[in-house]
Amino acid sequence: AALYLAQEQQGWISGNAMAHVAEAIGCTRAEVEENVAFYTMFYRRPVGKYVIQVCRTLSCALNGAEKVTQAFCEKLGVKTGEVDASGDFTVNEVECLGACDRAPVVMVNDDWHERARPDEAGALVDAIRAKGGAALSGCYLDIEKKLTAGADQALHARTGSYGKKA
Numbered sequence: 001a002a003l004y005l006a007q008e009q010q011g012w013i014s015g016n017a018m019a020h021v022a023e024a025i026g027c028t029r030a031e032v033e034e035n036v037a038f039y040t041m042f043y044r045r046p047v048g049k050y051v052i053q054v055c056r057t058l059s060c061a062l063n064g065a066e067k068v069t070q071a072f073c074e075k076l077g078v079k080t081g082e083v084d085a086s087g088d089f090t091v092n093e094v095e096c097l098g099a100c101d102r103a104p105v106v107m108v109n110d111d112w113h114e115r116a117r118p119d120e121a122g123a124l125v126d127a128i129r130a131k132g133g134a135a136l137s138g139c140y141l142d143i144e145k146k147l148t149a150g151a152d153q154a155l156h157a158r159t160g161s162y163g164k165k166a
Helices: 002-010 015-025 029-038 058-062 065-076 118-135 140-159
Strands: 050-055 089-094 106-108 111-113
Touching (some): 050 058, 050 065, 050 118, 058 065, 065 089, 065 118, 106 118
Parallel strands (some): 050 089
Antiparallel strands (some): 050 106, 106 111
16 A cells, blocks of 8 residues: 555655655565566556556457557557656556456556557547546446446336345
């Protein structure tokens, strides 16, 4: 939690922040640096307001993740890990985001976009500029949960039951 708080304050984790976290939690700076270097959710240099993370693991790679990354980079005029000229976007490649059946998957900050396609990357960037996270498709599990909750409520209103047998 300490690393998340440090990153939230300045948008990335500097050397000074790592030293402060190490002191606060009672470990060595090297141990903190190991965690920051290992986990892709921590940034060791400034990033844009929107961090576009493209999964590059097997399922996503087989479904065109490399081309999706390339399309984002071309649209924004950056290489992976760089911040675009507006300061709004950074594109990173990351390991598995855990939605292999919806590959390739893109995560923008904490929001999902599944079944990303290179030909849609430019339009997605424009939509994110206009709408933020609301432009993303979201995780299908959350979408299905909302749909199911709505159906359960409608069933309950009609029958007094939530679809479970007594």
